[in-house]
Amino acid sequence: MKNTKELRTWLDDMKLDHPLVIAGPCSAETEEQVLKIAHELKDSDVNYFRAGIWKPRTRPGMFEGVGELGLRWLKKVKEQTGMKTCTEVANAAHCKLAIDNDVDLLWIGARTAVSPFIMQEIADALHGTDKIVLVKNPINPDLALWLGGIERLYTADIKNLGAIHRGFSTYEKSKYRNVPEWQIAIEFQNRFPDLPLICDPSHITGNREMIFDVSQTALDLNFDGLMIETHFDPDNAWSDAAQQVTPTKLKQIMQDLKIRKETN
Ligand code: PEP
Ligand code: MN
Numbered sequence: 001m002k003n004t005k006e007l008r009t010w011l012d013d014m015k016l017d018h019p020l021v022i023a024g025p026c027s028a029e030t031e032e033q034v035l036k037i038a039h040e041l042k043d044s045d046v047n048y049f050r051a052g053i054w055k056p057r058t059r060p061g062m063f064e065g066v067g068e069l070g071l072r073w074l075k076k077v078k079e080q081t082g083m084k085t086c087t088e089v090a091n092a093a094h095c096k097l098a099i100d101n102d103v104d105l106l107w108i109g110a111r112t113a114v115s116p117f118i119m120q121e122i123a124d125a126l127h128g129t130d131k132i133v134l135v136k137n138p139i140n141p142d143l144a145l146w147l148g149g150i151e152r153l154y155t156a157d158i159k160n161l162g163a164i165h166r167g168f169s170t171y172e173k174s175k176y177r178n179v180p181e182w183q184i185a186i187e188f189q190n191r192f193p194d195l196p197l198i199c200d201p202s203h204i205t206g207n208r209e210m211i212f213d214v215s216q217t218a219l220d221l222n223f224d225g226l227m228i229e230t231h232f233d234p235d236n237a238w239s240d241a242a243q244q245v246t247p248t249k250l251k252q253i254m255q256d257l258k259i260r261k262e263t264n
Pocket of ligand 2: 027240
């Protein structure tokens, strides 16, 4: 990647006085659930409303998302609240549907970022798009594989790019659901200082009690933003119940975080 300065134009253009915030439920469950959360988040620092509609689950038989239907709900979020929207895409068909339905930002999940063939398929499907595309780190701690996926998108003339650090799978006992291995994120920043880097404390921690501390660590490390799963009834969420926070709690977290932005 050569002209890396242009990679952060989309973020600079937003002229934010706080880190970029992406929030919303892990999964879109029902139209009512999506709209209720969106309305509760609309008067906050949230820049993009997230909701997963295609959910790659580890084991079969779990809730795998509402699919295409959720795109209509995201449209309603935009119409009713004015918030921009985002969702996870995991193949070329998802990309086409999300673009055709006006989703503003797409992210590629950790189970997809691990596969070069699928990353290439997605890059081809999104070729030349001016949508913002964020790539989560692959589930395994492999910086080259993460960067390789991003390079495939860059080579497909997708320039509104960024990365999401969501921690790495481990078989060791850990207080984290996915260990942060912060040194990998730091190495990432050293290699591509202009590529926006967002932290996803929800999937790193796996529990709502640690969200604040991990978010603060990310901001202290000069991350550009946070993606935090938010649900009005976290305990009864259809996926990732233990790690979601309520909209009220999210606003509190945003207020309490010390926001330090390095100036140069
Ligand atoms: C998600 O954001 O809900 C998700 C499935 O994340 P990840 O790809 O990081 O596991
Ligand atoms: Mn989730």
